[in-house]
Amino acid sequence: MNTKTNLLDLTFEELQSFLQQLGESRFRAAQVFQWLWQKRARNFAEMTNLSKALRQKLAECADVVYPEREKTAVSKDGTVKFLLRLADGELIETVIIPEEGHTTQCLSSQVGCPMACTFCSTGQMGFTRNMTMGEILAQVLVAQDYIAEHEDEIAPVRNIVFMGMGDPLLNVQEVLSSLTIMTDANGLGFSRRRITVSSVGILKGLEVLGDCELAQLAISLHAPTQELREKLLPKAAKALPLDELMATLDAYPLKPRERVTYEYILLRGVNDRPEHARQLAKLLGARKAKVNLIAYNAAPGAPYEAPDHDDVLAFEKVLWDKGIVAILRKSKGQDIAAACGQLKAKHNTQS
Template sequence: MINLLDLTYDELEAFVVEDLKQPRFRVDQLFQWLWQKGVRDFSDMTNMGKALREKMAGIATITWPGIAKVQESRDGTVKLLLRLHDGKLIETVLIPFKDRFSQCLSTQVGCAMGCKFCNTGLLGFERNLTMGEILGQVLVGRKFLLDKGVGGPDGPSPIRNLVYMGMGEPLLNLDNLLRSLETLPRENGLSISWRRSMVSTVGFPEQLRILGKTELALPAISLHAPTQELRAQIMPKAARVPLDELMQCLAEFPLRPRERITFEYLLLGGVNDSLNHADQLAKLVDKNRVKVNLIAYNATEGMPFSAPDRDQVEAFEKRLWHHGVTAFIRRSMGADIKAACGQLKADEQ
């Protein structure tokens, strides 16, 4: 049976009109039940007749990921280990900011990129997530927060921003990524604006051009090295795309006024955190089109990297400022629960 969460609005319309032989106004009703009201049982769709509800239940499902494990940090960060219909495990993270949360979404079970500093890369790639499994994380996260009293059932969603920065490489699941981004902003659904969605990627020029043409989200580039040689050492598969080719693609990425492309730069102690590296990074990026998020690596058991010195992190930031590059040290959240994706799944396995 088909999971209705895997259908875009247009596909849901075809299901209602062609398969159910129902009038088109039922499409908005059904879409609202699925995404805005978060209903999982057809019998709860009270503005639809009993015969129609029974017919839908006979040919379709509403399947959410299930919560297998929860970890909550002292700072309010929540990590959810989710079990999919086939038993596969993924992770999603809820990050508090003032009275709302940002959510980090996974797009694949595992990851094929094999970056040397990433726990998910150690797990390997298993499969892509469907649209319903990607956006199902938002439904689960929203209900988890509402059950804890964060936000109200009739008020705005407690989840304000989405970052496709969980397990997997989003651009290698491009079709389902775009389907999810297309579904997000509909007002009778999750109603999350494209302005509040960001796609984290190591950078694939062809897929970035497609994303740019859709204007559905801005990219955050997982750079982590200012030279081709260093990137090849710590991100060997990502580095198969030459840096100059990636930078040329990003120079052509369409931006609206005041928009910038984000570069994520994970500072690894003694590896990529020197002032010389900062100088190389400033030379590499277009300071008029980008901003740089600096992330201090948290040392992880079994990984061959150490955390950078705090003074070095601040000196790196100031060096970028000196070159006119907009840079910020990203606040570390959830360190006490190992909030970086892949760790909880690895522990569970």
């Protein structure tokens, strides 16, 4: 069993304390921090501005642990999905999505998910454990290494979305620590305006995220009424009923011109009718909101079907006609099972 400390799991303050325990000055932490997060050093021999003695000490008691790339799937549209094996053998997913001039990365925050949303492949796996800060951030490092290998084909990651496996607000402290390093100019250096945390709506987690002001908020809504939400997101809907969720979001701190994003997966004949669109418009009303419409990406054996394209357009038009900003998100990576949890489910079936 590896008893060494994974430096990727240490905040900057914890890294300072760790180095002090080795008899080093606190200022050394800034050097090591830069090697970890900006230069992506994976062994201490690379850290050439550290003394040989310190590099030796670090090698004896510390590690820099990246997950292993178990599988890499590349879509014909350029989307890349990684199935990553963590140090304890568990598997998680992360996706990079090339766009015009930049790349968006979708991160996982839990191994599995306890929320059991009926349309989600991850939700049907059940929950294993929370991911550590280092495991969350290492997904970005793995993607950056891959992009460096394909720099003529893929632009750098500029946008981060916590929309992978798990609900990030159920692992809010590790996610908060990861956001701190993610937005640190000496860390990964992302703009808080380009990081989005997506959740079904976890009361305590919403309070923590709102207070930290390190990311934008997206809510997995998927239904305009409590009754329908209980069918699609049974655990989330019962834990925080729709009226209480909306009241919580009305109090959520937003900067000028910011809005809460509401994600809405369209399921054929279930929540994609014009009456559902009118109910959604009524629910959001004058709230500071925008809606991301997502056509369901059906996996083999899934309980739902993808919506008809004309129905998607009709749904979108109802929202715009009611004054609701609605954006139809393009479905990418369908040929590589890129929806949350699909690649892991496929891998487990084939193993």
